[in-house]
Amino acid sequence: MIDPLEDYPGYLLRRASAAALTDLAGRLEPLNLRPSEGAVLQAINANPGTTQSDIGRLLDIASANMAPLASRLESRNLIEREAVDGRSHGLVLTAAGRALTARVAKAFAAHEVALLEKIPAAHRSAFLKGLQAIWSGWYADKDVRRSRLMAKSSP
16 A cells, blocks of 8 residues: 655654553553653652643643643652642652652663664754754744744734
8 A cells, every 4th residue: 555645754754653652651550650750750850849830831731731640640659749839739750650750760761772773873863853853943933933923913
């Protein structure tokens, strides 16, 4: 069967992303975690006391999805909330959360090794630079559009 989209970079990125997420999900399944939960645990570990909103923005997780995700982690006694100021709470790992996050980091690292092994060694550096350029360029474009919209709405 002919795949008419096989030369479209966006389509290939989506397919590669789906395959990579499937692999990562399989590595995290024994820990009873989803990839997004593992990423949140690692982000909290790197930024203890950061608010739920900030973690969501960092990982590009919508507020509507971040709240139940944090609640699931809290109900498993992996994270807890600490008062930051009168209305904000920062997220920190519990002892159980720190122990599990160490295992999560190993699963993520093994996943990344397996992913990079699929790319010829001579192309890995260019591959990573290309992905970084797409990502940073995409967000730079968003920031430019947002700035233009805000400028238009200003008196």
